[in-house]
Amino acid sequence: MAKTYILGHIKPDTDSVVAAMALQFLFQQEKCFCHPNAEAVMADPLNPETSFLFDKFGLKAPRQISAADITTDDSIVLVDHNEESQRMPGINPQQIVEIIDHHKANLNFSQPIYMTFKTWGSSNTIVYFLMKQNNVVPDKNLASIMLAAILSDTVGFKSATCTDKDKELGMELAKLAGITDIDGFALEIFKAKSDVSSLSDEQIIRNDYKVFDFGKKVFIDQLETVEQDKLVGEKKQDLLKAMQQVKEQEGVDLLFVVITDVLKVNSKILIIGDEEAKVAQKAFGGVVTDQIIDIGAKMSRKKEIAPPIEKALKQ
Numbered sequence: 264m265a266k267t268y269i270l271g272h273i274k275p276d277t278d279s280v281v282a283a284m285a286l287q288f289l290f291q292q293e294k295c296f297c298h299p300n301a302e303a304v305m306a307d308p309l310n311p312e313t314s315f316l317f318d319k320f321g322l323k324a325p326r327q328i329s330a331a332d333i334t335t336d337d338s339i340v341l342v343d344h345n346e347e348s349q350r351m352p353g354i355n356p357q358q359i360v361e362i363i364d365h366h367k368a369n370l371n372f373s374q375p376i377y378m379t380f381k382t383w384g385s386s387n388t389i390v391y392f393l394m395k396q397n398n399v400v401p402d403k404n405l406a407s408i409m410l411a412a413i414l415s416d417t418v419g420f421k422s423a424t425c426t427d428k429d430k431e432l433g434m435e436l437a438k439l440a441g442i443t444d445i446d447g448f449a450l451e452i453f454k455a456k457s458d459v460s461s462l463s464d465e466q467i468i469r470n471d472y473k474v475f476d477f478g479k480k481v482f483i484d485q486l487e488t489v490e491q492d493k494l495v496g497e498k499k500q501d502l503l504k505a506m507q508q509v510k511e512q513e514g515v516d517l518l519f520v521v522i523t524d525v526l527k528v529n530s531k532i533l534i535i536g537d538e539e540a541k542v543a544q545k546a547f548g549g550v551v552t553d554q555i556i557d558i559g560a561k562m563s564r565k566k567e568i569a570p571p572i573e574k575a576l577k578q
């Protein structure tokens with residue numbers, strides 16, 4: 264029997280993996296989606312945060328597959344991504360029948376498909392919304408990790424991408440999960456995410472980076488952590504050295520490393536050169552001191568950090 268594979272993006276985060284599992288649950292409960300033989304799968308292994316959550320709730324991770332495992336009769340549902348650069352390499356776009364996502368769309372398909380796009384903070388908010396529309400209720404463990412995924416993607420309901428819908432539906436999931444101490448749960452997730460003890464200095468610089476083309480090539484890495492003091496303190500010199508190496512390896516014009524403290528709701532940027540200092544001061548105001556600039560409560564690279572840098576470069 265032909266299968267429907269539900270796939271999150273490559274190098275999946277908690278939102279991606281859990282949304283695929285939640286969709287599998289929904290498709291199995293509700294026949295109107297016409298995916299009777301659906302399976303959540305993933306392209307790469309779990310990250311440390313997601314592993315922590317699966318251990319905590321005793322859940323099994325989806326199977327890891329490659330495009331070669333998908334036969335020509337099978338269908339594909341994408342969740343938490345849509346662009347080709349984010350998809351499992353080698354999958355045939357003609358087999359994609361449906362997309363559920365909260366990112367900017369960049370699509371050009373030759374066939375009509377089902378699409379559910381919302382500008383909410385987490386794909387799991389969208390999947391739970393679809394569950395509610397169809398009177399499907401997730402079990403306690405699934406509700407727990409769906410809440411975890413929303414808290415992870417919205418930095419505990421605090422990021423600029425978080426909407427009222429994320430809070431409203433997140434609170435409903437908390438009730439189903441029997442979780443009352445939401446801040447405590449969020450802190451546990453942040454600690455799992457920000458455990459940098461196993462990462463090398465270069466891995467920290469490459470932890471979560473994007474290279475933007477703002478006329479100049481700008482590398483922006485972001486680390487969400489509860490240990491900001493340590494990273495901009497005792498680890499600063501080592502990180503600055505690694506930044507210089509990565510800058511040369513990548514051949515970028517500017518390189519920034521943003522250390523975001525998710526509890527204090529504060530970001531500090533490590534500054535390696537005069538050019539970076541000039542651009543950062545123009546973009547955020549304030550002054551670079553000892554190769555650090557404090558940019559206050561800005562936490563979203565997409566909405567609050569990359570746009571001012573782009574603007575400063577174009578002035």
Ligand SMILES: [Mn+2]
Nearest residue numbers: 278343386416
């Ligand atoms: Mn997401």
